[in-house]
Amino acid sequence: MKIxxxxxxxxxxxxxxxxxxxxxxxxxxxxxxxxxxxTPTEDAMELSxxxxxAGASSQESAMEAWRAGFQSTYADxxxxxxxxxxxxxxxxxxDGATSFAGSDSLMDAExxxxxxxxxxxxxxxxHLPMYISPIAVIFNLEGVDSINMDADTIAAxxxxxxxxWDDAAIASQNEGVSLPSTAITIVHxxxxxxxxxxxxxxxxxxxxxWGHDASGDWAGAAGESGNGTSALVQIVxxxxxxIGYADASRxxxxxxxxxxxxxxxxxxxxxxxxxxVDASPLAEGANGENDLAYExxxxxxxxxxxxxxxxxxxxxxxxxxxxxxxxxxxxxxxxVASAEGQEQAASAAGSSPISAGLSSQITAILxxxxxx
Amino acid sequence: MTTTQDAPAxxxxxxxxxxxxxxxxxxxxxxSTTAALLILITLAAVxxxxxxxxxxxxxxxxxxxxxxxxxxxxxxxxxLIQIAGFLIYGTVxxxxxxxxxxxxxxxxxxxxxxxxxxxxxxxxxxxxxxxLAAIPSVVYGLWGAIVLIPVxxxxxxxxxxxxxxxxxxxxxEDGTVSATGRVALSASIVLAIMVIPIITAVTREVxxxxxxxxxxxxxAMGATRWEMVRMAVFPFGRSGMIGATMLGLxxxxxxxxxxxxxxxxxxxYSLQILNAANHNTIASYIASQFPEANSQGVSALIALGxxxxxxxxxxxxLARWIVSRRAEFSGAN
Numbered sequence: 116m117k118i119x120x121x122x123x124x125x126x127x128x129x130x131x132x133x134x135x136x137x138x139x140x141x142x143x144x145x146x147x148x149x150x151x152x153x154t155p156t157e158d159a160m161e162l163s164x165x166x167x168x169a170g171a172s173s174q175e176s177a178m179e180a181w182r183a184g185f186q187s188t189y190a191d192x193x194x195x196x197x198x199x200x201x202x203x204x205x206x207x208x209x210d211g212a213t214s215f216a217g218s219d220s221l222m223d224a225e226x227x228x229x230x231x232x233x234x235x236x237x238x239x240x241x242h243l244p245m246y247i248s249p250i251a252v253i254f255n256l257e258g259v260d261s262i263n264m265d266a267d268t269i270a271a272x273x274x275x276x277x278x279x280w281d282d283a284a285i286a287s288q289n290e291g292v293s294l295p296s297t298a299i300t301i302v303h304x305x306x307x308x309x310x311x312x313x314x315x316x317x318x319x320x321x322x323x324x325w326g327h328d329a330s331g332d333w334a335g336a337a338g339e340s341g342n343g344t345s346a347l348v349q350i351v352x353x354x355x356x357x358i359g360y361a362d363a364s365r366x367x368x369x370x371x372x373x374x375x376x377x378x379x380x381x382x383x384x385x386x387x388x389x390x391x392v393d394a395s396p397l398a399e400g401a402n403g404e405n406d407l408a409y410e411x412x413x414x415x416x417x418x419x420x421x422x423x424x425x426x427x428x429x430x431x432x433x434x435x436x437x438x439x440x441x442x443x444x445x446x447x448x449x450x451v452a453s454a455e456g457q458e459q460a461a462s463a464a465g466s467s468p469i470s471a472g473l474s475s476q477i478t479a480i481l482x483x484x485x486x487x
Numbered sequence: 488m489t490t491t492q493d494a495p496a497x498x499x500x501x502x503x504x505x506x507x508x509x510x511x512x513x514x515x516x517x518x519s520t521t522a523a524l525l526i527l528i529t530l531a532a533v534x535x536x537x538x539x540x541x542x543x544x545x546x547x548x549x550x551x552x553x554x555x556x557x558x559x560x561x562x563x564x565x566x567l568i569q570i571a572g573f574l575i576y577g578t579v580x581x582x583x584x585x586x587x588x589x590x591x592x593x594x595x596x597x598x599x600x601x602x603x604x605x606x607x608x609x610x611x612x613x614x615x616x617x618x619l620a621a622i623p624s625v626v627y628g629l630w631g632a633i634v635l636i637p638v639x640x641x642x643x644x645x646x647x648x649x650x651x652x653x654x655x656x657x658x659x660e661d662g663t664v665s666a667t668g669r670v671a672l673s674a675s676i677v678l679a680i681m682v683i684p685i686i687t688a689v690t691r692e693v694x695x696x697x698x699x700x701x702x703x704x705x706x707a708m709g710a711t712r713w714e715m716v717r718m719a720v721f722p723f724g725r726s727g728m729i730g731a732t733m734l735g736l737x738x739x740x741x742x743x744x745x746x747x748x749x750x751x752x753x754x755x756y757s758l759q760i761l762n763a764a765n766h767n768t769i770a771s772y773i774a775s776q777f778p779e780a781n782s783q784g785v786s787a788l789i790a791l792g793x794x795x796x797x798x799x800x801x802x803x804x805l806a807r808w809i810v811s812r813r814a815e816f817s818g819a820n
Contacts, residue, residue, distance in 0.1 A: 172778065199778070200778040200779040200780070201779060202779055202780055202781035202784065203778075203779075203780070203781075205781075206781060206782055278661070298663065298666065300666045300667065302667075305751070305752045305767075305775050306775035306776060306778065306779065307557060307558060307775075307776055307778075307779040307780070308779060309779075312557075330557045331557045331779060332557045332558035332776075334560075334563075336753070336764065337764065338751070338763065338764055339665065339666075339667050339669055339751040339763045339764065340669075340751045340752050340753075340763075340764065341669075341751070342747055342748065342774070342775045346632070346748065349632070349633070350667055350669070353633075353637060353667065354666050354667050355666075356666070357666070357667075
């Protein structure tokens with residue numbers, strides 16, 4: 116019996132492998148003609164090699180999707196992305212170890228200078244906003260899904276000044292919601308993070324009572340802390356009356372806060388997050404008009420905009436010394452900025468797709484990237 | 488006849504063996520010397536690396552560090568030196584509490600295995616204790632954060648309600664303790680569970696080496712079993728117990744993941760081990776700040792690592808000194 120089964124298995128395996136080989140053989144032939152008919156760009160077929168990037172871990176799951184999508188078109192290209200963090204990513208890029216960097220924060224003046232030395236020519240490097248992610252203020256209150264708050268209230272809560280959920284400051288903005296007298300447990304990030312930086316930037320600019328500057332390292336003294344988004348969300352989930360902040364895609368079943376913008380309360384949504392980027396001016400000290408480094412307008416009153424967002428950039432040279440490297444970078448980033456790439460990221464990472472106008476602006480900039 | 492035939496043959500074989508033995512000796516000595524040198528070189532390399540990488544942060548006089556590293560805030564009383572002070576305090580406090588919990592338990596377990604348990608149970612229990620040492624710290628961290636802490640939190644509130652007059656168990660101003668239980672005591676308890684196998688394994692070996700004659704002499708003089716343990720086993724094993732404790736302390740000082748996942752961090756010199764945001768350890772701090780650190784930040788973090796290296800070195804030297812002072816009782820001779 117045993118022998119018979121084993122022979123059977125071997126036979127099945129043999130048949131299977133032959134069938135697979137036949138499959139792959141039959142697949143190989145039509146593929147080139149297929150792609151050439153689909154992609155009219157003449158260099159599409161020639162693109163091969165390895166593209167290395169490193170940087171913000173916030174982009175990691177989106178990057179997985181972009182890499183898979185890009186490599187399904189360009190099978191000969193390998194895209195590597197090391198999620199070492201924004202600072203590490205910029206350092207690696209400026210050292211010339213990678214072709215582009217992912218970063219949640221903008222380069223400072225010194226890094227702009229280093230970029231001029233790192234890149235070919237003297238035009239330095241530019242930022243392109245590729246990943247917009249709304250940050251949700253999440254809370255755990257039985258039976259409450261959404262609460263309205265203005266920035267001052269949020270700041271007071273995270274400063275430890277409002278300690279119970281039925282405080283008048285919260286209740287006055289939420290008529291009709293029955294708030295329990297549960298004590299508020301503040302949960303913040305223990306590690307330095309882009310989420311914290313954007314959240315405190317919002318509090319510093321939009322509220323009058325936060326009392327700290329924007330910082331990736333939590334400035335307040337009160338509250339519990341968790342390392343990384345997962346730990347923070349876990350703590351909020353486990354603790355009745357807890358409030359924290361996290362990437363909106365991780366909010367899950369937790370309640371979320373609708374922010375007061377102008378005269379209305381705006382819950383987070385993909386469109387609302389993209390809207391605030393379009394409503395924001397470029398940062399001072401940007402490297403020319405191709406450098407899309409935004410100074411996010413946290414105090415915007417634009418209708419339907421959600422100002423608590425994290426914008427993650429790709430940083431790349433305006434001129435590369437190697438044409439192959441230039442081609443790899445620009446075609447990959449064009450894919451990332453395309454509607455398809457943004458959709459991929461939205462479904463994989465829960466990010467908000469950039470607006471169509473911004474997408475075409477980025478594509479135009481990528482067309483101008485030069486090679487020596 | 489037989490002797491004359493045998494003599495040259497045996498002479499030849501001794502010759503060969505002698506030469507082989509000599510060669511084996513040389514090779515073996517070479518190998519073990521290399522191994523010993525390697526450990527010295529590694530230690531020197533680590534020390535050099537720490538010093539060289541930390542140098543920019545240690546010698547920063549212009550305040551550039553504060554401008555470049557977001558978690559260094561001299562204006563808020565958090566310069567690198569001050570942070571190091573908070574962290575050393577937190578590290579030592581948490582490790583010391585872990586040892587306070589773990590040492591009596593470990594000695595009890597070791598004593599049970601070596602002198603009280605039936606042989607079969609003893610070997611099984613010893614095996615289980617060794618198994619406990621093999622569980623990765625990240626698993627302890629997850630288990631502590633998700634399973635243990637929610638169970639402990641009501642107990643903490645009870646401690647604060649009834650023993651709050653002890654500074655260690657004092658609650659916050661409003662009479663409550665941390666609602667999540669992510670406090671220094673939780674970290675200490677999980678660390679204690681992690682160092683128990685280490686202390687137990689070493690003390691068990693030492694207890695087992697108590698000379699049978701001492702034990703039998705004590706029993707012959709009419710001592711009960713407990714008196715025998717006190718008169719024969721403990722004096723003999725004292726330096727071994729101290730050495731084991733120091734080994735456990737070394738593990739507790741350097742433990743990263745468990746603390747990283749369990750503790751709500753903060754920087755103070757507070758004694759209140761039931762309130763969140765009061766303590767942090769060096770290793771956990773480095774782990775949480777490293778991912779987003781720029782080059783100056785990395786340098787400052789490595790300076791903190793240097794501080795931990797120095798503390799660990801001091802602990803080991805202290806252990807060495809204690810063990811050597813009582814060398815005549817050492818379990819090793």
